[in-house]
Each structure stands twice: as structure tokens, then as C-alpha cells.
Amino acid sequence: MTQFAPPDLATRLGTGLLSFPVTHFDAELAFDEARYRDHLAWQSGSGVAGLFAAGGTGEGFSLTAGEVDRVVRTAVDEVAGRVPVLAPATGGTALAVAQARAAQDAGADGVLLLPPYLTEAGQAGLAEHVSAVCAATDLGVLVYSRANAVFTDVTVAALADRNPNLIGLKDGVGDVERMARIYARLGDRLVYVGGLPTAETFALPLLQLGVSTYSSALYNFLPEFALGFFEAVRAQDRAEVYRRLNEFVIPYLDIRDRARGYAVSIVKAGLDAVGRDGGPVRPPLTGLTDEERADLAELIAAVS
Numbered sequence: 001m002t003q004f005a006p007p008d009l010a011t012r013l014g015t016g017l018l019s020f021p022v023t024h025f026d027a028e029l030a031f032d033e034a035r036y037r038d039h040l041a042w043q044s045g046s047g048v049a050g051l052f053a054a055g056g057t058g059e060g061f062s063l064t065a066g067e068v069d070r071v072v073r074t075a076v077d078e079v080a081g082r083v084p085v086l087a088p089a090t091g092g093t094a095l096a097v098a099q100a101r102a103a104q105d106a107g108a109d110g111v112l113l114l115p116p117y118l119t120e121a122g123q124a125g126l127a128e129h130v131s132a133v134c135a136a137t138d139l140g141v142l143v144y145s146r147a148n149a150v151f152t153d154v155t156v157a158a159l160a161d162r163n164p165n166l167i168g169l170k171d172g173v174g175d176v177e178r179m180a181r182i183y184a185r186l187g188d189r190l191v192y193v194g195g196l197p198t199a200e201t202f203a204l205p206l207l208q209l210g211v212s213t214y215s216s217a218l219y220n221f222l223p224e225f226a227l228g229f230f231e232a233v234r235a236q237d238r239a240e241v242y243r244r245l246n247e248f249v250i251p252y253l254d255i256r257d258r259a260r261g262y263a264v265s266i267v268k269a270g271l272d273a274v275g276r277d278g279g280p281v282r283p284p285l286t287g288l289t290d291e292e293r294a295d296l297a298e299l300i301a302a303v304s
Contacts, residue, residue, distance in 0.1 A: 002109040004084055006140035009110050010167035012084055013142075013213060014191040016049030017230040019083075020057040020215045022268055023071055024279045031067055033074055035277060039220075040078040042276070046223045049213065050084045051075065052112055057217045057264055060088045060114075062282040065095070069102050076107040084109040086142070091117045093129050100137040110140040112170065115149035123155045127162075134163035141165055144195060146172025153181035160189050170195040171211060174202055183210035197263045198256065200226075200249050203233045204241050217263070218252075221270035221278075225303055248303045255296055261285045266296065273297040274304065 004012060021043050024035040044051055053075035054060035054068045063071065072087040079085050087103035089096040089111050100111050113133050121129070126149055134141050143159070143166065145151045150173055151159075159166055168191040171179060183192065187210075194206050194214030203214050212234075219226035225248065232240040256262045261284065268278030269288045273296055281287055288296065 001107060002104075002139060003081060004109045004140065006110075006138075006165040006167045009084060009140040010191040013050045013110075013168065013193070016047065016213065017219060017227060018193065018213055018215045019043050019048040019051045019219050020055045020217060021051065021053070021075075022220055022264070022271065022278060023054060023058040023060075023063065024277075025282060026279070029280060029282050031063075031070065032279060033070075035279065036071070036074060037078045039271075039276070040075055043219070043223070044079045044083045046219075047227065048083060048219065050086060050110075051079060052086045052088075052215065053108075054088050055112060055215070056114075057215075057220070057267055059264060059282055059285070060090065062285075065099065065102075068099065069106060072103060072108055073106045086110040086112050088112050088114055089133055089141075090114040092119075093132050096129070096133050097136040100133045100139070100141070104137045104139050108139065110142065110167070111137060113141055113143045115144060115147045118148075120148050123152055126151060127155050127159055130159050130166070131163055134159075134165050138165065140167040142168035142170050142191070142193065144170040144172060146170075146195065150178075151182075153178070153185045156182050156190075157185045160186055167191060168193055170215070171206070172196055174206075176205075176209065179206070179209040179211065198249065198253055200229050200233075201245065201253065203230070204236070204238065207233055207236070217267045218249075218270075220267050221274050221276065222248075222300065222303065248299060251299050252296070255288075255292055255299070258292060259286065262288065269293050269296055270300060273300045
């Protein structure tokens with residue numbers, strides 16, 4: 001059973017950096033629970049405000065429903081209350097509702113609702129989708145605004161009024177006007193999470209729009225660097241933020257952008273580079289080349 005009522009979870013998540021751990025697979029691409037547990041023990045011990053199991057960085061899109069449940073249950077058991085654990089809900093409404101219920105049964109502390117699979121929908125349909133998931137669980141729900149599920153300020157405000165356990169919005173769009181409109185309407189009714197790929201790049205400007213925290217993939221393999229970057233953002237230390245961007249983040253992005261799908265692959269390669277064995281990615285993702293791995297290892301060594 002969760003130790004966080006929805007408002008308490010929102011407050012907790014807004015206080016610090018958020019971890020989106022990778023999901024480990026063995027050589028046959030089956031879930032490697034032992035290595036995942038070892039990673040979670042490391043990830044939960046450095047002061048993050050929340051841990052999101054089987055999210056995008058965790059290749060939740062490649063997991064079966066049964067695997068998602070196992071990953072979430074493993075995370076809840078391993079973390080053992082040290083950090084809030086949030087589970088994913090994805091796909092169509094029926095599947096998302098089932099996953100939200102499974103998350104509560106597994107003892108998760110909250111739910112991250114990802115966009116519905118494939119189909120396009122208007123604001124009214126998206127609102128019904130979110131409300132159905134909120135109604136299916138007592139847990140706090142964050143909705144991920146991106147891709148085919150981008151929410152307007154009017155829709156977000158209506159959803160917040162309708163669903164007391166809607167606690168947050170994760171932004172994967174980066175539209176300044178849209179975020180300004182949402183925050184102008186709702187203020188601190190929600191917690192706002194930066195969710196663009198390699199969120200550190202956008203963290204400082206989005207802070208001015210009420211986005212007080214973000215999901216850090218870098219935290220998977222460089223936790224001290226990621227936490228230091230977050231502290232610089234929260235202190236609005238512009239010089240330090242841009243020093244770290246130039247020192248590591250932008251060169252890292254240059255490697256990430258060499259192939260589609262590398263946003264996850266490069267994180268697992270980063271774990272390999274620091275000696276923590278990230279393991280393979282599942283298709284349709286592909287791993288970095290040997291040359292790219294060497295470039296990444298050199299970059300990591302310079303800031304470690």
C-alpha cells in the first residue's frame with residue numbers, strides 16, 4: 001500500500017530530481033531481475049525524489065503487460081519505501097485502466113499515464129481517457145503530454161477539476177506558450193515535470209514556466225553529475241548550468257543524435273562505460289557502435 005496520498009506525492013516529486021531507470025535484459029533479451037535490483041538499489045540511494053519504473057528510458061514500450069507488472073513489483077519490493085515508485089499506464093484506455101489498477105495492487109505510489117497507442121484523438125477524447133484512468137485508482141496520476149496526446153490549458157484545467165487524484169503534468173512538447181497558459185490557469189495545483197529527451201537541456205528555461213523538476217536519464221549512470229546539474233538549475237546558476245551543458249550534455253547529445261532511438265541505447269552504453277553493465281536494448285532499438293561507445297566513454301571519463 002502506498003504511503004503517499006496524491007497531494008503528498010505531488011509535493012514529494014516537486015522537491016527533487018526524478019529517476020527513470022533502465023530495465024535490464026539478459027543476452028536472450030529476457031528481464032534480468034538481479035541486475036535490475038542492483039541498479040535500483042544504487043538509483044534509490046542518492047537522494048532522488050521519485051523513481052519511475054518501466055517508463056520510456058526503461059523501455060516500457062517493449063515490455064508485455066505481465067513484464068510491466070513484474071518490473072513494477074520488483075521496484076516496489078527493492079526500493080522498500082525509500083523513494084516513491086511510480087508505474088506506467090499506456091496503450092488504449094482499457095489497457096491503461098488495467099495497468100493503473102495493477103500498479104495499485106503492486107503497491108506503487110503513483111501512475112504515469114503515457115499517450116494512448118497509435119490513434120489520434122481530440123481534446124474531449126483525451127480527457128475521457130485520462131479521467132477513466134484516474135477513476136480506476138486511488139493513486140496520484142501524472143499525465144504525459146506529448147506525441148498524439150498534447151493537452152491544452154483548457155483541457156488540463158477541466159481534468160484537474162474533475163479528477164482530484166490528477167497531480168501532475170509531464171511535458172514532452174516544450175511549447176513555451178502552452179506551458180505558460182497551463183501554469184497561468186492552474187498554478188501550483190499540479191506538479192510540472194520536464195519530459196523532453198535529455199531534459200537537462202531545457203531545464204533552466206522551463207523552470208521559469210513552473211516546471212520545477214524533470215526526468216533525468218543521465219542519473220542512470222552519472223548520478224552525482226545529474227544531481228549537481230539539478231542543483232544548479234534550482235539555484236538558477238546560469239553560468240554553472242551552461243558550463244555543464246558545454247562540458248558534457250551537448251557533446252552527449254551529439255552522440256545521441258547519430259541514430260534514431262539512441263535516447264535509450266546511449267543510457268545503457270553509459271552504464272557500461274562506468275562499469276555497471278547496462279546490457280542490451282530490445283528491438284526495434286539498436287545499440288551504439290563500438291566507435292560511439294568509445295566516444296561516450298571518453299566523454300564520461302572527463303566528468304567522472
